[in-house]
Structure formats: C-alpha cells, structure tokens
Amino acid sequence: MKKIKAGIAFLYLFLCTTACHEDFLKKGPWGAVTPGDLNTLTGVNYLLIGTYSLLDGWGTGIGGQNAGSAGSIRNWVWDTASDDAYKASTPGDLTPAGEVERYEALPTNQMIEFKWMVSYDGISRANDVMKALELAGTGISDGDRRVLEGQARFLRAFFHFRMQQMHYQIPYITEKVEDPKLVSNDHPVWDEIESDLQFAVENLPESFPGEPGRATKWAALTAKAYVHMFQQEYGQAKVLLDEVINSNRFALVDSFYHNYTSYTENNIESIFEIQSSVNDGTVQGQNGNADSWLTLPFNRFMPTCCGFYQPSHDLVDAFKVDANGLPLLGINGARYDDESLPNDMGINSEDNYVPTDHLLDPRLDWTVGRRGIPYLDWGVHSGKEWVRDQENGGPYNTKKQMYTQAERAQAAENTYARASAINYRVYRYAHVLLWRAECAIEENDLELAKNLINQVRRRAADDMVMGKVSNTRFGATDQIMVDWSKPAANYLLKEYQAFPSQEYAREAVRMELRLETALEGNRFFDLVRWGADYDAMTKFIVKDSKYRIFMRGAVYDRKNAKWPIPQSQLDLQKGVLIQDPQF
C-alpha cells in the first residue's frame, strides 16, 4: 500500500510539471532596448549620435577594417583610382582595392559592396531618427524637433551623396518608405539630396556650443553647394558659397598644416569635421580615424601600419612650380608631367641619392613623405627603408593623416598606435574659396577667381617648412644632419598675377584644389565632375607603367567614371535595382 501511495504521489508530481506555466518559456533579451523605448528626446538624440557614428565608415556588419576602408570618409580606396595615389602595401594585400586601382573592379567587388553597406546603414540610422521623432509626438518640442530632424536629414543626404558620387543611379531611402527593398534606382537622386539639405539649411542653427561635431547651417550650405557643383549648377552653388563666405565666420588658419593635426581641430577654417577619438574606453581605438588603421606608413621607425594609399609619382610632380612660383599647368608653357622628378625607386637607403632641387610648392612636404625630407618629427625619411614595398607602392608615403611624436600621447591610441584622433575636415573654408572660384571661372569672372585662389595660395606661401637634411646616404653609420634654419627643399610659391584665359583659370583652380586637398579623397570624383577623368587617367597609366609594372596593360574606360551597382544587391532586389547600362 505504501508503494501505491508513493506512486500516486509521484503521478501527482508528474502532472504538476505538465501544467508548467506559460511564463516559463518567455525569455527576453538582456541589455537591449526595444524600438519603443527610444521615442523620447533622449532616445532620438541617442539614435542621432548613432548616425553620426557611421560617418567615419566604421560600422556594423561584416568586413571590419576593410569595410572601414571602403566606407572611409577619406574615400581612400576610391582615390587609388585617381592619379594621386596607389593602393600600395604588398601586391597580395587587400586585392579588391587593387582591382579598384586598376579599373578592374567588377560588380562583385567586395569594396563596392562594403561602401554600399556602410552608406545605407548610415541612411537607415538617419531614418530610425526620423521614425522615432515621428512616434515621439508631442514629447519633443517643435524647436528640438527641427534641429534633430535637420541633422538627420543632413546626414541622410550626406550618405546618399556619397553613393550618388560612386554610381550612376541609386535608390533614395527615406523614413516614409514602407519597404526599402522596393525602392528603385530609376533616376539620379540629386533632387532628393538637395531637398534634404535644403531642410537642413533652413532648420539648423549656426552653431552647437560645446558640440562642434554636429552639422550646422554652414555645413548644410557647403554640402549643398558641393552637390550643385557635381551637377555643374554653378549658379546655385555660388549663392550658397557666398552665404558662407559672407557670414564672416570662417577664415583660413595660419598654417596649412593645422588642417591636419589633432590639436587644431574644429578651428576657424572648419565647416564640418568628422570627429575622431582615441583612448576613450574602446580597446583598439575604433573611434579613431578609420583611415589611419591601414594608410599610415609601415616601417620600423613608426608604430603605425600598413602602408596602403601611397602618393603617386604624378602627384609629386604636380607640386613642381616654375620660376614664378606657379604650377606647371601646360598652358603656354611646360606641363608638370612632361618630365618626371627623379626619385629613389630601386635605390637602397644606404646608397647615395640627392633629392631634387627643382622648385616646389611647399605643401608637397606636408602632403607627401619622401626621401631626404624630415617626416614630421619622426626622423628623416630615408627612402626604401621607410616604405613597405617600393616596387608595389612607389617611394612616397602619406603624411596628412599621421600624427607627430609630440602629439602622440593625445592623438594615438596608447595600446594600438595605428588609430589616431586626427579629425578629417570634410568641408573647410579653403574648399569654399576654391569652389567659389570654380563658379566664378564658369561665369568667366576671372578676377574674382584669381583673388579667391590667391587667398589659399597666400597662406601656403608664407608658411612653416621642414629643415634641410644634408645627408644623401642613410647608411648604418651615417649621422643624420638637419639644419632647421634652412628649408628642406627648394620651395617657391607665388600668387597668380592674372589668368590669361578661362581655360587657364580652369586649369589653375583644378590644380589648386589638387595641391591643397591632395590625398583627402576627392581627386577622383573631382576629375569625373570636371569630365577630365578619361584624359587624365589615360595619360597617367602610360606614365605610371614606367614605375609600376602591374599598371602595364591597365585600361581606363569612360565607364570607369562610375562603379557598377553591386551584383549581390541586384540579385537580392531583382526587378527593383537596375545595373548601370555601361556594365
């Protein structure tokens, strides 16, 4: 009987467990919020910061630092398609970027897909802001709403613009779109970009005290002007640029170099900067300038990596000036690339090499690291030993995104020195001046153009420079000698006296943009908007093949002005997305 009782007790227990409460199977995620939790002023602002966070190209999704390269704010991978830069590092390293460099990127190229990924993620985050704003209803005041929405639409336009630069047509995704998958790329989206930027212009304040990272009215004006420039709408651009100039809020900083340091950021020349930060509680400084992960020199003298994105021979040649201190534009005179400057390709560091004594624009040595010139305060560039693989990337190094030893403690991640806190100046006053000069030239107002260009040149002409190195060999026993009282090279930079023709002026402003903003990522896109890409690149390939054997046989076709729509997206959005007919 005892047994039976025990059995019954057991069966009771058994049945109890079968009546298990439904709540037992309800488990929710830890440490995450559901969308509704963010429909507040704080929540919307958090989402907005999350959108800004993608400006550096480093975001969610696959690819990590390679996506950071493709989506890089500096566009460095895409700039290797221009005559300014090489992919560099070693031949086998980051081969998808090598395909971009050789104009061989197919619709399946990973870099194209990564850029698409990062940009549309930014757009999606901007739309999340818009949606949360909408759902927050009266919880957010009209004033706050306009400022938040203005920033969100600025960012949305900004990301779309970077896509539209790349491709012939792209889908424009807004928060009103029910299903982004169904938005076609059946037209260029310039109007949509302009409309979002116009909203930003009308609603954004002139400044955000204490928060210089936010987009202001001036940022929106400049961005919109550049968008118009891409459509050759110089008249519309002019008005906007004038508004910026006439505000008298901006000026050129004293030294050209101060556009490239971590301690002169958000200065009077800055209109919109991508903010970078290191030693901020992340492990490897991923909020640092994403470009600097791969594009800083790779040698034993500096703690950086990986030797991608080296300056081209052609770029260095462009810094040549004539006896008047003016660039060799090739109009009524020699062109900079008629004859190449000698360089130290194939010469070992301990062998003798005398750097050129050609007259040069001093901005060269703030832009390019080259043999025989001090590399900031890291010592003297000794040639081959400073370059990862000369045969693949040429003899020059980048300089603009490198920090100095002096600022290292603040500007470099202390555990991962390749990440830096140097902001990238997307729009600065020099851009505004030169773009305005472009507009003036297209209106044939050459005098105004000359004055604007000269403003920019004047600052560079009267600027600090590196010291003179007397060594011509950098052998193991050679003492390095630098005379800081003498300029490192034979510099000369003068203002234009007059533009003899519109054609000359056009070349001058384009050259000035190149010299002033070299290796800042716009060169290729500028060539395309000028319609100058085909000629420039075709010539470039011929000259460059002398140095880099793998450029032999490369062909620049007119279709290479744009990159194809990623094949993966065409496959996923069949009947919605259409491929560039050129591909």
Place this chain on the structure above:
Amino acid sequence: MKFCAIGIVMPVLWRNTRMILEKAREEALKALRLEQGIKKRLVMQLKLITILLVVTLVQAGATGYSQKITLSEKNSMAEKVFRSIEKQTGYVFFYDHADLQNTRISIDLKGVTLNEALDRCFAELPLSYKIIGNTIAVKRKTVKAISEKVDYVPVPIPVPSLRNQLNFREPNIEIGVPDILSERRITGRVTDERGEGLPGVSILVKGTQQGTTTDAEGSFNVNVPDEKAVLVFSYVGYVSEEVVVSNRSNLDVTLLVDEKALEEVVVVGYGTQRKVSLTGSLSTVESAVIKNNAVGSVSQALQGNVAGATITNANTPGSDAKIRIRGLSTINNNNPLWVVDGVPRTGGINQISPSEIETITILKDASATAIYGARGANGVILVTTIRGKKSQAPQISLNIKYGTLKNIRQYDMLDVNELGEMLWLQYKNSGIAPSHPIFGSGAEPRIPKYLIPAGADDVDLNRYDRVSFPITETNPAGTDWYNEIFNKGVLKDYSLTVTGGSSNTTYGFSASALKEDGIVIKTGYERYTVRSNIAFEHKNWLEIGENFGLSYTNDWGDQRQNGEGSIFGQLLDVSGIMPIYDVMGNWAPLTRLTGIQANLFHPLAELEYRRDQRTQNLTFNGNTYLRLSPIKGLSLKTQFGVNYGHSHSKTPLEINPESYVARVFAELSESYSKGFTWNWINTADYFLTIGGKHNVDFLIGTEAISSLSESLGASRNQFLLTSDNYWVMDAGEGNIQNSGSASDWSTFSVFGRINYDYEGKYLVSGTLRRDGSSRFGANNRYGMFPALSMGWVISQESFMGEAINWMNFLKLRYSWGKAGNDQIGNYNEFTTFNQNRILSYYPITGSNNGLTTGFQSAVFGNPNARWESTTTTNLGVDVTLFRNFDIVLDLWKRNTNDMLYRETLPLVVGQATIPFVNIGDMQNRGFDFQVDYKSRQQDRDLNFSVGLVLSHYKNKILKLSNNESEAIIGSAVRDQIYTRAQIGTSFPQFFGYQVDGLFQTQEEVDAYPQFGSYNALGRFKFKDVNEDGVIDDLDRTYIGNPHPDFTSGLNGSIQYKNFDLGISFYASIGNDIINLNRRTLDFNLFQKNRGKGRLYESWGSPYLSDNRDAKMPIAEINDAVSQLPSSYFVEDGSFLRLQSVQLGFNVPKGILDRLFLKQLRVYGMVTNLLTWTKYSGLDPQMQTNDNSFGMDIGEWPTPRRFVFGININL
C-alpha cells in the same frame, strides 16, 4: 547417475541460441566420455553435470510477469504441461529430465496466476518448484536423497530438446581416476549478486571431470580430492569463478553477471532497450575503446569507431573533436546533443575523463532521436558513467599512461640563399633590375650582416635602442624555426576507478588527472576529475541515486588552432635569414624589418608572451533521482539534474616593442563566465507481456530545462611590474575596461514512446514529443516530433529452416521520424536597439579622448520562426553469419525542412543582426556499414577480432530562400572568399576559377580569351567556364568538395596467450582540401619567406629542364591575379592513416596471485604511425568550421604519440 536434460521452449534469441548449441554439444560430448568411462568400468564418484540454459530477459527478470494462465490437460506428460506454461508466460522451466520420466499431470486451469498454476501442477507430484528470475526450477521434494541415491547411475546421451540435428562424433577419451580415499566433501551455496540462490550452476573440480550442479536453491555438495583443489563455478550469463578449496568444508560463492554474455542492453533516450529489439539506428562504443586511446579525450577517441559519424580531431592540447552525425543537416549548428546520465550538456565533452564512462550510444536516425525533439536533429550522444553491481566486491582499477608526443611534419621552406635567389628570379621575370633592401642590388643577391639597419654591413652598436633602433643581424646559417618551436611534449594520465555494491547499494567512484603538453612549446592542457555515483534500493520498489561529476581543466599557451595567427600560420612568415634575437638579446623585431618581414608576430616571442595565457573551466555535472516500482512492470522516475560551468580566462601580456603594432604597456585582460542549466525529467515506464507473446513497453515523460549564462570581463594596462603576483586587475593603471553580458533560454517538453514486440519477432516502436522553447516566438512556440519504426527478426521465423545454421541472426529495420534543431541563439523573436562604444558612440563634443552615447539598430526580430525539422528515413539490416560475423547496414535519407536561414537582406535596409527565417531545405543521403568478426574460442591461446566501419553521406542544399540565386558566401580570408553553397551544391563547396594549366607558348597566350591584361607566358590559364570569350568573375565555378565520399575505420586485435596486439586504421576518401598555406608559400602575398617550390618548380625556373613540368606559375613581383581563389589551391585530401598500434601484455595469473592482483596489463602504443596521402599540407586530418569546411590555413598537424601504460585491477 543422473540424467540431465534441457528445457528450452521459449523462442530463443540469437546470441543465446548459439550458446545453447555450443553448450549442448559440449555437454553431450562430456556425457559420451562418461558413458565410455563407465563402459570401461572405471570407478568414479561423479556428480551430475547439468546444464541450465536460461534465456534471461533483463527487463523481464527485473520486473516479472503478471499474466494469467489457462490450461487444460488430462494425463499429459509433465514436460508437455510445462511447455505450454512456458509458452503462455515466457518463463522457462529448469528440471532434471530424469525427475519427470513418466510423470503425468491432469489439470484444468482458467485465468489463474502463475503461482497458482504451479502450485496446482506440483500438488500431486513428488516435486517442488522455485521461481528464480524468469526461470522455474523444478526439483525432487527430497533433496538429500538425490545425492545419496543416484551417485553412480550411468548417464545416457542427452538429447537436447530442440536441437537434435546436432551431429556428434564419437570421442574417445580416457578419464583420469581420482583418489577416493583422500576426498573431502564440500557443501555450499551459489548466489547471484542479489543473494538469490542460482540453480543449475556447473561446478567442476579443476583439471578433472568431477563435478556437480547446484540445486534449485543454489546449494551444492561436491567431493574434492584434496585441499589444493580448485572449484570452477560456471553459469551461463555469469562470470566464472575459480575458488581454492583450502581447508574449508563450506563454501558460499557469489557469481557476477557477465554483461557481455547477457543479451546486450543498449542505453536509449530516457531508458534502456535490448539490442535485439531495437528498431532505430544507433551505434555503441565500448568503454574500452575510449579508455585505451592514447588521446585523453572522449570525443577524439570516437574517430573511426562509429559508423555514420564523421569525426575530425583538433590537434591542440585538450581540444574537442568535431562530430558530425550523418553529414550536415543544416547550415546552422550541426553539433550533436550530448546527454550525460540523462542531463543534456551544452558545449563539448572533454571535461569528462574517459575513465568515468561506462557506455556511449550514438543515436542516429529520427526514431532514436525524436524522443529528444527539438534538440535531436543532429544526432544525440548518450553517455552513462560508471556504476557498480549489486553485491559486487569493490573492483579497483588503476590506469597509468605516460607518453611523449611530437610533430612529424613541416613545410619545406627556402633557406637563406635560396630566398635571395628566388627574389632575383622574380625581378628577372618581372623585367626589372634587382634591388632589395636586404639582398642589395647587385647581379647576385648578397647576404649583408644586418637586417636592421636593412642591408648594412657595419653599424655603430652604441646606437642600439630596443624601441627605435633594434639592431638585428642576419643569420646566414639560417634559423630553424620549426625546430625552435616544436616541443617534444609529455603526456601523463592517471585514473582510478572503484565500482561495487552491496545487496541494496551500488556505487561507482573515479578520480583522474591528466596533463598533456602541446607539440608546440609553452602550450598544454591539464584536467582533473572526480566522480561519485551512488544508488540505494529500498525493498525492491524504491531506488534513490545520484550521479555527481566534477571537473577542472586548464588550457595554457597560444593555442590558436588555425588561421594566419596560429603558430603554424606564423611559421610560414619567417625566414631562416631572420635571427631569434637582436644584437642585445631582445626578441628580434621580425615584423618591423624592411624587404622581408613577418606579417603578424615573432612566433617564438608570441609563444613566450602567451605562456601564461590560460583558460580554466570548472564544471559540475550531476543529477539525483528517485525511482519507484509500485506495481510489477511499472517504474516511475523523477530526476533533477544540473550542469554548472564556470570559466575563467586570463591573459597577461608583457610589452612587445619589437612587434609592429607594439604593446607599449603591459596589459591584462580577464573574464569570467558561468552557465547554469537545470533540467527536471519525470518518466513513467510500464512494461507488460500479454498472453506470453505480446511485449509492450510504454514510456511517458516530461522534461523542463532552464539555462542562464552570464559573463563579466575586464582589462587594464600599464602594470608597473610583470611579476606573477602583480598580475591582478587592480594593479593596472590605464585603459580601464569592462564588459558583461547575459542570456537565457528554457524548454518544456512532453514525450511518450511505445515499444511493442510479438514474440521478439515483430517489433514496432512509436515516439511522440511535444516541445516548447523560449527561443521561438509566441506564434510558434510548440512543435511536435513523431517517429515510427518497425523491425522483423527474420531469423526467428520457422521458414529459415536450416539456414539458421549459418545465418544465425537476421533483422530488418525500417524507421521514419522527425527531430528538430533549435540552435539559433536565444532571442530571434525580438527587434532591438543597443548601444556600443565602438559602433554607435561618437565624439560629438570634439574631444580627442571621449565619446557621447549613441544607439544603433541591433537585431531585426522574427516572431514567426520555428524549428528546423529533420525527417529521417532509415532502412537497416542486422545480420550474424557463421556465428562470428556481425554485420549492420543502414541506408538512410535525411531531409531538413524549414531550415533556419539568415536570409540575406538587401543592404538598403541597414545593418543589424538578421533574424532566422524558416525557409531552406537540405538533404543528406548515405549509408553506415559496420562488420565485426570475433573469434569465439574462449579457451584457445589465439584469439582475434576485426571490425570495419564505413560511412558515406551526400549532402545537398535543396532550397535556401525564395530567391533562386541565393548563396551562402563563406567568410573572407585575406579578402578572398573560397567557399560557397547554393541550391544543388553541398554545404559548403569550394568556389573560384578553374585553372587549365599554364601558358606554355605565346601562341597559346594570344589565342586565349582575355582576362584583363593578365594572360602571359608561364601564368595560369583560367578557364572560360561560361564560354563568353572573356575571363571574368562569371567564370568562377565550383572547384572542389570538402565532403568525403567515405570515412572508414578498421580496427583489429589479436590475442596470443598473454599478449595482445591492437591496430587501427582510419581513412577519409574523396574529400578535397583547399590548401591556403600555398597562397603564402607560392605567391607574393606579403614579403614573406616562400616554399621551395617557388624557386625550383615554378615556370621559368632555371632548375626546370622543361617548363611543362612546372608545378606553379612564373615567379613574379606582382602576381596578385594568380592568387585569386582557384582550383590551383584545391587538393585531394584523401588519406589512409595507421592510427595506432598497441601491444599489450597481461601478467599471468600465477604471478598476479602472488601480487594479490586481479589483473595487470602493461602496454605500449604508437599513434599516427603512417599516413598515405597526396595532400601536400602538413596534415589532411584537420578540424574546421562548417562554413569553412576543408580550408587549411595554419592548421595544427596531428602529433605522433608514444604511450606506455599500465592497467591494474585489484
């Protein structure tokens, strides 16, 4: 003299049948000898030798029968009556034929119990009976009279009641004459481990034919010649015992059940089942196989021993093997479910020592796994741990292994001079003047004195600075990096197990310690385990027990198993010209050299820095249960189990200024995580037999599981000291970091199973499980998993006739069922946002060192997801031929439907974790084949056995999503993708360009479809697969398949007297490997060292007499295009390996007795002795993730182990 007979009526099962036949033959021979002996009028005292053959159904024996008997006989022979009772009840009568001669019974019974029936049968007879297990022992009522009366009666030839077809030859044997005068009489009783008397036990005086059998009570008396006599007690199904009489006159003996001889019982889901009655497909692995392996890992020891399982071992110390049962059923998690003593585990099995294991069963088809429902689709591996038997004296066993292990393979790299020569060849082939920072720019490469400064021959050593000027010399003699890094490791493994039991308690205890060095210096693994299992029984109806296992493991050193960063990946970077140290004895800055450099690390320095990196796991795995048997046949069990794992990893790292991305400060990172899972299982099992023919076993149960994992991590840098006891988090000054996470899940399930068989001939089994899981949204929280299977034991059929002599057993099985896979993470249902310092914060304030909070979209939820369901059909056959060949063949097909797939979303929707949707379909087909041969002569000097397992599967994706062209793209390795899968392919396959050899002539180049400007002499001819006249990415195609056609294990053992020799082979046939090490060895990926082939075997090499013999394209500065994923990297990965050879010696009994030992075995073993393969990499046997299956990037090779071991049983 007594006459013995055999009563066998019940349908016997094959194993017993064979024993019966053998025994009967043997006994008949003995009887003949006796008869002849008597004919020669020899005088002897002879006790009757009786055979008792009992078909013992364990479950039946344990639980008894309770059916009614109906019988009507008039003056029938007693044996006939007994037979009809046997038929109705399944009980077997045991009696002396002589006792029943001319005994007749008249009786009329209707629906009475067995006891009542027997009482009435025996009421008028001079006989009594006793029920022991399922045997009814019949004896004369006057026991004493027997021995007095019939001692000298001649014995006629016994006629086995069933098998009279046996043919006996006439033996002619002289029987020795014992000295009667010195004889002594011994009385005693033989009992089983429960203390019940065992009837019919054969007792022989060793070395004579003298003997007797026990009576129904288990009692015996026997005359022995002297006190030195040894009595041998033997009984079918029990282990024979030998006892020295010495000066005793009374002798009580307990016989232990011989597990092997009994009908094999197999552990199945939530219970056990007789092997013969199985209808599902499962494999068992003997614990000896696991224990005798040189590897101290349970999972690795399974390789080559399980038909239907593909097992790949990892070669880092203490690593788990990857087990794939019947292919890959999903693109998601394919790990089988491990269940230890009924408690499901998460993670691997390596925390358990082989010494703790009693049985391993691998459930393969759905009829076996459906009882595990949503977790069963990938197969289930059931493990039970050691347990004693009732009334078993403590069995103490000590196992000691000591061994060494070493690496046996390395890549053949260019030496110092060859490297320079190869670089010069590259320059020449590329048409540029040689100029190298190290090797100079002369006509011939030169080897300078210094690497830093690059290419220098002279330097002022006073300028040395470890950070800014680490002067480093070249090593013209060449550094042997492999030699520097290899370790001749030591492995030590000790285990102690004790099992035993009293009349109502059983226990198993074990403790073990293992320490194993890696084949690479400063790596290793150690494990300590303790286990204690106890069960108490109260009055046969209540059992309470527990199983408790505790384990601690510690892994240390740099054990990255694959990838560029693994030590074997790093070794591809370094060149002999690089020294280990710079001129001041600090690590040479190999990653900071110019012209040639290691891309990632200084391999030796990295091993040294990571020597104190360790991961420690403390795991508790245990359960406690209560089992009730309130009525016969019913067993109610409730079991509560817990899995608790605690993991601590700690990585202290010193500064490494010589490294490229230097650690400027010493740093420490540390993390703790814990996982707690409990499960509560309730089962009711009811077994009954209806009408003696219908056996039914019902099982119903419930199971609730709940799991919570949490983790906490922290790191800091800037440690003033780097001494051992300064490495605590508090001592760090800078970069204070911390992190934490948590997740949980739960399931609740109800399940049931019915096993039915008719006379053990026709078998049917059905299973149903209903699972609820927190992992799925409310819309699809519950799912049903049914299974049905059938079996037919053809060998039981009378139409088999004479065939039964050679086809001793034949069973056909068919099964169909569904199981699920819910391994998709925990919160698929929810759309969430989160904040992340790296991905969503932004320094909006312009700070260079501070961030502002931002949020990002984290997960897109899918509330509609439900589990994948995998439907398996299985057709199996079990055959025993010629008594010695056991063959098992299963043909199977598995279809996975509603496969959970993270459908690729267009990028325009933004980035967040994409949820799983039920959209894909996958199919696997294959067969598992196993054949075993064992020579059965127990008493011969020479015995041997051979076993072969063979597994085949073919994996195919039937559907991924609604998009026909959807493909699963593998992850990129150095920016290239090598694997891909889509409809119609296996998951995964290799993908890339097809190489059609090299361009040998310019005409060939000119005529070939253009590939940009790539085509040139000596380069690859990439195939124009789509024949559109150009080579581009549309010409990429499937270029290899990593899935083997077959995997096979062949195990043989030979025993000769006290020696035994075991040999095992393992083979994997028909699989491809993509050897990505060759991208580094053959091409200019980085400025690394290269393999010998680049100089000697590349097109245009001066060492080649004919370029048609070239094995790789021309050596060039820029060969980026040649490095594209292509068939060039794909190799045949088939191999056959002599896995192990083991020679053992069992110390003879005589010596053992003097040492007071039961057993002492010493053995030596060598593993990985020989490999036959065409694969050019280090090792064709390697472990990779499913989506990078078959990709060799810096994989650790299999070591060779030399092991010496001792087993001692007390």
